[in-house]
Amino acid sequence: MQKTSRLLQASRDLCIPPLRRGLATATTTTTVRATPLSERFGAEVSGIDWSRPLSPEVVRTIIELQNKWGVLAFRQTNLNDDGHVTYSRNFGALETAHALNKPRRASSVHLYDAGNLGPDDKIIPQHSRAWWHTKANGLWHTDSSFRQHRSSYSALRAVELPPAGGQTKYADMRTAYLELPQDLKDVAKNAVAEHWIWHSRKLAAPGEFEKPTEEERTAIPPAYHKVVQLAPDGVSDTLYVASHIRKIVGMSERDSTALIKALLDHAQQEKYQIGVKWKNVGDIVQWDNRCTMHRATAFKDQENRRDMRRTTVFDYGNAAFGVKHELGRSDVDLLVGGSRDIAAERTPETQTQQQIFDL
Numbered sequence: 001m002q003k004t005s006r007l008l009q010a011s012r013d014l015c016i017p018p019l020r021r022g023l024a025t026a027t028t029t030t031t032v033r034a035t036p037l038s039e040r041f042g043a044e045v046s047g048i049d050w051s052r053p054l055s056p057e058v059v060r061t062i063i064e065l066q067n068k069w070g071v072l073a074f075r076q077t078n079l080n081d082d083g084h085v086t087y088s089r090n091f092g093a094l095e096t097a098h099a100l101n102k103p104r105r106a107s108s109v110h111l112y113d114a115g116n117l118g119p120d121d122k123i124i125p126q127h128s129r130a131w132w133h134t135k136a137n138g139l140w141h142t143d144s145s146f147r148q149h150r151s152s153y154s155a156l157r158a159v160e161l162p163p164a165g166g167q168t169k170y171a172d173m174r175t176a177y178l179e180l181p182q183d184l185k186d187v188a189k190n191a192v193a194e195h196w197i198w199h200s201r202k203l204a205a206p207g208e209f210e211k212p213t214e215e216e217r218t219a220i221p222p223a224y225h226k227v228v229q230l231a232p233d234g235v236s237d238t239l240y241v242a243s244h245i246r247k248i249v250g251m252s253e254r255d256s257t258a259l260i261k262a263l264l265d266h267a268q269q270e271k272y273q274i275g276v277k278w279k280n281v282g283d284i285v286q287w288d289n290r291c292t293m294h295r296a297t298a299f300k301d302q303e304n305r306r307d308m309r310r311t312t313v314f315d316y317g318n319a320a321f322g323v324k325h326e327l328g329r330s331d332v333d334l335l336v337g338g339s340r341d342i343a344a345e346r347t348p349e350t351q352t353q354q355q356i357f358d359l
Helices: 002-013 056-069 081-091 129-138 173-178 182-188 197-204 214-219 253-267 329-336
Strands: 033-036 043-046 071-074 151-160 168-172 192-195 223-226 228-230 237-239 245-248 273-276 284-288 292-296 307-314
Touching: 033 056, 043 056, 056 071, 056 081, 056 284, 071 273, 081 151, 081 307, 129 197, 129 292, 168 173, 173 237, 173 253, 182 253, 223 228, 245 253, 284 292
Parallel strands: 043 071
Antiparallel strands: 033 043, 071 284, 151 284, 151 307, 168 273, 168 292, 192 223, 192 245, 228 237
16 A cells, blocks of 8 residues: 555656556557757657557657756647547646636636637637737747746647647746856856746736736736756756746845846847747647746737647646745745846846747
């Protein structure tokens, strides 16, 4: 009994489901193949029979590949909404997708609508609040970093694709941290960031989201997470940053703004990026939010339909629930190393990091 309990606890911590008797075996691990999309980041995975439930061995193989590559592309899965949700449940419990400013279209509460279609199945009108809400998808971000219980995997499925544009870009936060200038590492290593979804909405649409509504503020309050985390592979350190970051806890506004900008400017450099093209309806791209950022790219959103649906898996690792923000002064000093003048310490070279926003 004790052995079984330890197995269940370990599988929960790693987001690996325990072995289940009677589960139909779809694909052996020997047939699953990963083709790298770059030297160390992103891979296209083939050899999975999507018409059957995945075996525990295949699920473990996907987790191993996810830990290695960060981003996985699966082509022509032919999954519907139910199949998509069932697939993602192999990796843990799923978030309930919020439907603020955009009523839910999908058949499951676990499917977030990432497309440009409204509840009437028509293209969302330009300059509506729902349209403005989606503009922040073009900023580099991490799904659900604005929740105190953060996410691990996101799995985005193509239901309807535009004839051109609309690819998704991803950034490798493990390599970005590895190559982070030492002075930034020293400041970031114990920093805690406040993530707020309405901050990224304001960045993308300042006129529309200058002041979120009371309903919006109440539905999604700020969350607090460390800026530097242990990556899911258990070996690497990684940056955990996003355009959702409004401030660094315990820093002056000036220092906080300077550090956030320096980290995002560094992490968004093109050398850390890959782009994944959506080729077919049924394609799924899955990424680990704990060691990646991503952003949407433009397409003719008033002319072409784009129906994209996403499941999001809760994280259950050691940092899944972030940190408490009710900190005493001594705790703040410990976390951020006191109040340093970060803006004054930046060198001209690191102040001119490339910015990749493409709004």
